[in-house]
Amino acid sequence: MTYRISLQPGGHEFDAAADQTVLEAALAAELLLPHGCRDGACGACKGQVIEGRVDHGSHSASALSAAEQAEGYALFCCAKPLSDLVVQARNVVRAGDIPIRKLPCRVHRLQRLADDVMLLDLKLPASEAFRFRAGQYIDILLADGRRRSFSIANAPHDGSHIELHVRRIDGGSFTAHVFERMKEKDILRFEGPLGSFWLREDSQRPIVLVAGGTGFAPIKSIIEHAIETGLQRPISLYWGARERAGLYLDELARSWEAALPSLRYIPVLSDAAQDLSWEGRRGLVHQAVMDDFAELSGHEVYACGAPAMIDAARTGLCTGRGLPEHAFFADAFTFSTPAG
Ligand SMILES: Cc1cc2nc3c(=O)[nH]c(=O)nc-3n(C[C@H](O)[C@H](O)[C@H](O)COP(=O)(O)OP(=O)(O)OC[C@H]3O[C@@H](n4cnc5c(N)ncnc54)[C@H](O)[C@@H]3O)c2cc1C
Ligand code: FES
Known part of the structure; x- marks a missing residue:
């Protein structure tokens, strides 16, 4: 049994088998819906079911609450169609020619x-x-x-x-x-x-990169790519850790300011009260961004790290600093759902 799924905005249409999630079917049709964990844990794939019915599958209540479910929201990485659907998702792009x-x-x-x-x-x-x-x-x-x-x-x-x-x-x-x-x-x-967390290269917006802990990994990929391609857009890189040892490639990050003149690097420690020699910023990394930017309506933000940091950054920067939701890209480092 297959169902027809129509995607808003844009009106792209694709088929899904009854045992396929909406996300799996969209990816198979080379339509990249936003997603992160693909495991019902991060909420990145959340969208609205405008018409039709889905089986929501198992997911974390923090990624999709019962109230959101009642309002018609679904996690497309878990939701399977029970009828033809019209669904709404943000930031849909064509997958292009990179196969999984x-x-x-x-x-x-x-x-x-x-x-x-x-x-x-x-x-x-x-x-x-x-x-x-x-x-x-x-x-x-x-x-x-x-x-x-x-x-x-x-x-x-x-x-x-x-x-x-x-x-x-x-x-x-x-x-x-x-x-x-x-x-x-x-x-x-x-x-x-x-994943759909990657540098949008068709944009000219200044970039704010926010990394927590090993959330530095994809940010490193983005910056090394920016250096390779000679990206001209202003980049502010905030890397947060509890203590200095958590900035495990600090020297490398500092060297990027010379390699990419448009880049500014701001390390931030949240738990360095005893470290009197630390002359850098202190506090939570998303708060440092909020302290430095009165408004972000013309920027793009890429945030990666623990789910609590991503939630705080999304709320603080979108609600508190005017960053459009569609200009906030994130990968939350959730754990896999335990088997069974
Ligand atoms: C898109 C994405 C990208 C990521 N990128 C990175 C990255 O670059 N670097 C990085 O360090 N991490 C990253 N992560 C996080 C990483 O995937 C997890 O830290 C990793 O999967 C943990 O695997 P594990 O087997 O060690 O832990 P698991 O065995 O999965 O355990 C995780 C936690 O769950 C608990 N747990 C396990 N089983 C049970 C159970 N049955 N009941 C209750 N609790 C249980 C454990 O005690 C532990 O606290 C990423 C996550 C996502 C979603
Ligand atoms: S991608 Fe669906 S909840 Fe993470």
């Missing part, structure tokens, strides 16, 4: 960047060109069918390998494996590129 693929890769290098951050350098098969947009992520495919999402930290022009910055999670199974047992030459499988 499943590929093997080899662990080329493991490097501790901080006590709880590991750089994982993955080498791709020589015969396979892997293309992606600066800011996207991959899913590592685990043997039991589970997946773990990590943002790509290198730029697309450097596509013979994939650099990831993996933060160790208390009680986390895959990240513990990375820190304790993973070795060079181990073989992994992944799917990608995924």
